[in-house]
Amino acid sequence: MNRTKQLTVAELAMGELVVAGRLVDASNATLFCELELPDGSDEVRKVVYKPISGERPLWDFPDGNLAGREVAAYLLSDFAGFNLVPSTTMRDGPFGPGAVQEWVNIDPEVDVIAFTQSEAPSLRVMALFDFIINNTDRKFGHVLVDYEGALFGCDHGVSFHREFKLRTVIWQFAGLELNSAELGQIEKLLVEFTTLEKMVSPYINSEEITALRLRLESLREEPRFPYPNPNWPAIPWPPV
Ligand SMILES: Nc1ncnc2c1ncn2[C@@H]1O[C@H](COP(=O)(O)OP(=O)(O)OP(=O)(O)O)[C@@H](O)[C@H]1O
């Protein structure tokens, strides 16, 4: 089914969340829900709800919570114009506060493993985004292609660590120079960093915000896609 129109953050924040199921292969409580909006429409709005109360503690992400990092990733993607993360917000739900994200109807005809290893321009954007947010978990299952061919990413709860921990299945651009559009996006994020900082500061700590700025500055100084860190597993496990 095609998406009719993307839900706004304001819409995600209102309406009733009705739990329809649990995503069984997820490691945290990740609930598939329907969002009932008070607009009289009987259109089914599908969302993912990740209550903070259902998170397993992680040794390497002791501060904040995964749901907040999901929201910070959305805010950065939206602010930079990457448009890679489906609308996401923090709100209350049947199991307490959590991240609520619009569900992407993926096109089952797309071979996501082949696509993710391709040189598609949208994947370059994702590779850049993942470096900026320091994503530690870009596996094939977190790459979503919808019926219109639009690319989205999900599961950004383990991002924004202050140490370089990029773990991804998208390494085909390593070493390539950033193009002028990409450089423009980096420049915008740096010039408007104070605004970005205000947006994400409820969700990530000050050291992580400093590290975010340093990653952006490093891209301005050395405008290339990064290579894997030899001291850190470069690919998430399992990669699917
Ligand atoms: N917004 C979304 N739209 C479509 N599918 C999604 C969305 N969010 C999650 N999914 C699907 O649900 C799966 C599980 O969600 P997610 O990876 O976010 O949960 P998780 O609890 O962090 O799981 P894990 O730790 O096992 O990766 C994803 O791999 C993806 O297939």
Ligand SMILES: [Mg+2]
């Ligand atoms: Mg996942």
